[in-house]
Amino acid sequence: MRKSFLMNDRIYLRAVEPEDMDIMYEMENDPSLWDISNFTVPYSRYVLRQYIEGSQCDIFADKQLRLMILRKSDHCVLGTIDITDFAPLHSRGEVGIAIHKDYRQQGYATDALRLLCEYAFDFLSLSQLYSHVATDNEVCIKLFTSCGFVQCGLLKNWLQVENTYKDAIIFQCLNPTKQ
Numbered sequence: 708m709r710k711s712f713l714m715n716d717r718i719y720l721r722a723v724e725p726e727d728m729d730i731m732y733e734m735e736n737d738p739s740l741w742d743i744s745n746f747t748v749p750y751s752r753y754v755l756r757q758y759i760e761g762s763q764c765d766i767f768a769d770k771q772l773r774l775m776i777l778r779k780s781d782h783c784v785l786g787t788i789d790i791t792d793f794a795p796l797h798s799r800g801e802v803g804i805a806i807h808k809d810y811r812q813q814g815y816a817t818d819a820l821r822l823l824c825e826y827a828f829d830f831l832s833l834s835q836l837y838s839h840v841a842t843d844n845e846v847c848i849k850l851f852t853s854c855g856f857v858q859c860g861l862l863k864n865w866l867q868v869e870n871t872y873k874d875a876i877i878f879q880c881l882n883p884t885k886q
């Protein structure tokens with residue numbers, strides 16, 4: 708029987724829909740999330756609408772993949788997870804994740820990252836996923852470590868946050884079937 712991807716017994720991941728505009732607007736414009744991303748400016752609804760309309764949700768066409776994380780029982784949006792900087796030649800992409808503050812500490816990020824890895828490796832056949840995590844983001848370090856990512860480097864002064872620089876860990880997860 709064909710395996711179903713992007714779903715477990717608690718959550719599922721799906722493409723961004725126009726009705727996600729409000730929660731995306733709230734999360735993209737939360738300054739506490741800016742230092743963990745490369746955002747430097749607020750996102751307007753206009754820009755988000757253009758992004759949603761322009762996205763084919765095909766990593767090979769878009770060179771990135773953004774998925775919404777939803778709870779299965781009531782279809783509540785919990786957060787987002789994405790693969791960016793997809794490099795087809797090297798078959799790798801960078802993972803980013805954010806869970807809305809109301810739904811943290813319930814294992815949803817762990818579920819979502821595991822589902823994304825399964826989809827990336829078993830369906831898309833990517834060779835590897837990687838991420839950059841600030842050394843003081845202890846929750847995120849636990850998250851990536853528990854999902855099989857391995858620390859493979861340390862970038863000094865990688866993130867500028869409020870006039871200071873933070874180091875970032877590079878995590879890698881290699882597709883076990885491609886080694």
Ligand SMILES: CC(=O)SCCNC(=O)CCNC(=O)[C@H](O)C(C)(C)COP(=O)(O)OP(=O)(O)OC[C@H]1O[C@@H](n2cnc3c(N)ncnc32)[C@H](O)[C@@H]1OP(=O)(O)O
Nearest residue numbers: 743803804805806811812813814815816817838849850853
């Ligand atoms: C590469 C990147 O994307 S870096 C940026 C990551 N995103 C952010 O920092 C945005 C703001 N933070 C968030 O959105 C969330 O806190 C996330 C995505 C980091 C974690 O989401 P959650 O759903 O809360 O994580 P989840 O419940 O799956 O827990 C992951 C691990 O962290 C631990 N954890 C979660 N919250 C806490 C906490 N407040 N204190 C200590 N440990 C915690 C969990 O016990 C678990 O560890 P374990 O597997 O060893 O038991």
